[in-house]
Amino acid sequence: MMFIAGTAGLAAAIILGLVRALLGPTLYDRVLVVNSIGTMTVLMIAVLGFLMGRPEFMDIALLYALINFIGTIAVLKFFRYGDMARPGGRHIAREGGGEGDADD
Amino acid sequence: MPGKAAGKATPMINVILDIVSWILILSGTFFVVTGAIGLVRLPDVYTRMHGAGLVDTLGAALFLAGLMVQGGFTLISVKLGLIIVLLFFTSPTSSYALANALRSQGVRAQAAGEDLPEEKAEEGSTSTPS
Numbered sequence: 714m715m716f717i718a719g720t721a722g723l724a725a726a727i728i729l730g731l732v733r734a735l736l737g738p739t740l741y742d743r744v745l746v747v748n749s750i751g752t753m754t755v756l757m758i759a760v761l762g763f764l765m766g767r768p769e770f771m772d773i774a775l776l777y778a779l780i781n782f783i784g785t786i787a788v789l790k791f792f793r794y795g796d797m798a799r800p801g802g803r804h805i806a807r808e809g810g811g812e813g814d815a816d817d
Numbered sequence: 818m819p820g821k822a823a824g825k826a827t828p829m830i831n832v833i834l835d836i837v838s839w840i841l842i843l844s845g846t847f848f849v850v851t852g853a854i855g856l857v858r859l860p861d862v863y864t865r866m867h868g869a870g871l872v873d874t875l876g877a878a879l880f881l882a883g884l885m886v887q888g889g890f891t892l893i894s895v896k897l898g899l900i901i902v903l904l905f906f907t908s909p910t911s912s913y914a915l916a917n918a919l920r921s922q923g924v925r926a927q928a929a930g931e932d933l934p935e936e937k938a939e940e941g942s943t944s945t946p947s
Contacts, residue, residue, distance in 0.1 A: 715835075715842050715887075719880065722846035726853035726872070733856050733865070741862050741919055748911055749856060749869040753849060755900065756880050763884060771896035778900055782907035789918050 716764040723757045744788055751781030838886040845880030852876055862919060863926045866912060873908035877901070 727750055734746040755778045762770025791797055848871055855868025881897050888894040 715839050715883075719842045719846050719883075722850050726849045729850075729853035729857050736857075739862065739924070741915060741922075741924065742865065745862070745865055745869050745915060746856065748915070749852070749872050752873050752877055752904065752908070753853075755904070756845075756849070756877055759881065759884055759897065759900065763887060768891075768893045771893055771900070775896055775900050775903065778903050778907070782903075782911055785911045786914055789914050793918055793921070 716760050719760045720757065720764065723753050723760070727753050727757070740792060744785065747788070748781065748785045751777070751784070755781065834886055838883045841879050841883030841886060845876050845878075845883055848872070848876035848879060861927050862924060863916070866916065870908070870912060873904060873912075877904050877908075 730746050730750045730753065734743050734750070737743045737746060755774045758770050758774040758777060762768055762774070787797065852868045852870075852872035855871065856865055859865050859868055878901055881901050885894045885897045888897065
């Protein structure tokens with residue numbers, strides 16, 4: 714019964730996050746909402762593993778937490794530099810003479 | 818699944834563990850829903866990050882701690898503890914990356930009274946004195 718209550722609360726929170734993702738005026742609101750909904754999805758996978766009696770779901774939740782973090786960092790880097798292969802950091806990109814940065 | 822140790826232990830400890838788990842899961846759900854309401858109703862990107870931080874830290878930690886009480890001394894609780902540790906380190910990192918991107922793009926915080934237009938223009942070009 715406590716798992717059903719937690720699942721209902723998480724579903725309501727995810728719906729509220731989707732409202733902000735649809736209304737969000739800038740890109741950064743949507744990135745923030747994607748990160749937050751990812752955390753709620755990790756919690757929901759964990760509680761569904763308890764609710765259905767499948768403890769293998771904890772591995773999926775752990776993996777989803779990793780992918781959520783990597784995805785947020787990747788989206789932020791892509792929209793800042795426009796390229797995933799570019800070295801991050803302003804001073805590194807300026808003084809490090811790499812192979813591919815002909816635009817600097 | 819919770820009746821695994823019920824054969825040897827007294828049923829009193831199961832009632833206490835259920836009450837502790839109810840309290841932890843309900844308070845975690847309360848913080849998650851509160852953070853989601855703040856995500857909808859707060860006026861600015863920086864203040865919405867406050868609501869998202871409420872979901873990431875206290876809501877997730879309390880919720881997973883309630884599930885750990887329900888799981889007992891098994892491998893499930895070890896994996897839930899790993900999820901708590903992972904969220905504890907990655908959530909401030911992604912929040913910092915988002916705030917750093919916001920400051921470098923020159924997005925202004927309107928809720929903090931930062932209405933000076935020229936001060937923020939030179940703030941975006943200077944880097945931190947590390």
